[in-house]
Amino acid sequence: MKKIKWGIIGLGKIANKFAEDLKSVSNAELYAVASREIEKANDFSKVHNSEMAYGSYEELMNDENVDVIYIATPHVFHHQLTLKCINHGKAVLCEKPFAMNLQEAEEMITLSRQKKVFLMEALWTRFLPHFQYVRERINSGEFGKVKSVKADFGFPAEFDKNKRLFNKSLGGGSLLDIGIYPVFLAYSILGKPENIKASAEFTETGVDSACNMKFNYADGVEADLFSTFQEKTPTTAEILLEKGKIILNSRFHEPTTITVISEGKEVIKDFGVHTTGYNFEAAHVTEMYQKGRIESDIWSHTQTTDLMTLLDSIREEIGLKY
Known part of the structure; x- marks a missing residue:
């Protein structure tokens, strides 16, 4: 099977750990990274040996060589970035929490199913x-x-x-x-x-x-x-x-x-386990993508919406509104 080319959007601490662990996943490689600052993207690219570095998220989405995008930005950007990636035909692994609320999560999943593009929440613990x-x-x-x-x-x-x-x-x-x-x-x-x-x-x-x-x-x-x-x-x-x-x-x-x-x-x-542990979810997503799936058979869309429903219920109980 061909190597799956990964892109990363949002280059903070978790992205660094993920990129390091991705090196141990067979049939996968870090191909492109994107930040809102090109200097940050270039530095990250040098450390993790990606082929491409972009100064905007859209440039990475437009790169036809990218197969899967890992979104590692703050939570509030997950919804819009996921929708954009899917509309560009890119499979998405979106960091937890998947979205800010159930409505956003359902919109992301609905588009994934409409476009027949893989989407999964990065609940990495489930794969350890x-x-x-x-x-x-x-x-x-x-x-x-x-x-x-x-x-x-x-x-x-x-x-x-x-x-x-x-x-x-x-x-x-x-x-x-x-x-x-x-x-x-x-x-x-x-x-x-x-x-x-x-x-x-x-x-x-x-x-x-x-x-x-x-x-x-x-x-x-x-x-x-x-x-x-x-x-x-x-x-x-x-x-x-x-x-x-x-x-x-x-x-x-x-x-x-x-x-x-x-x-x-x-x-x-x-x-x-001798890695940070992100390689297990990355290997699973790589496998799902190779099989042409649009949903994980381990951490499903329903499980993601169940979890988001619980988080929404807790926020309502404590009076936390964003």
């Missing part, structure tokens, strides 16, 4: 070996049913009203930036809850600096979730089952070890 393993162990039923889920993600971020994390016009706040990971984990294991309760603390810029969430399911099953920019938290996930416990060790959303506790025994499993 440790997470795949945890799902398999739970779905096997060997530990019985899930009784509860607990997950957190927190780090101290110095307040700066102009920085993306605290800037409302850039979709700032802990929920969309890091709270999405505990929410994703609960959804992936338990599905959509029957009821959501949430509370938050806000900064002077009107975004959440911390968010507490509780998902309630049938039979008394609960998920306690937390995100914060105020302090460093364990950033682990604990899944309590009828016959044991599975812990995704710190930091649970990226390549890590897991601890399985059952029948008085504790076993730690290491998955030997």
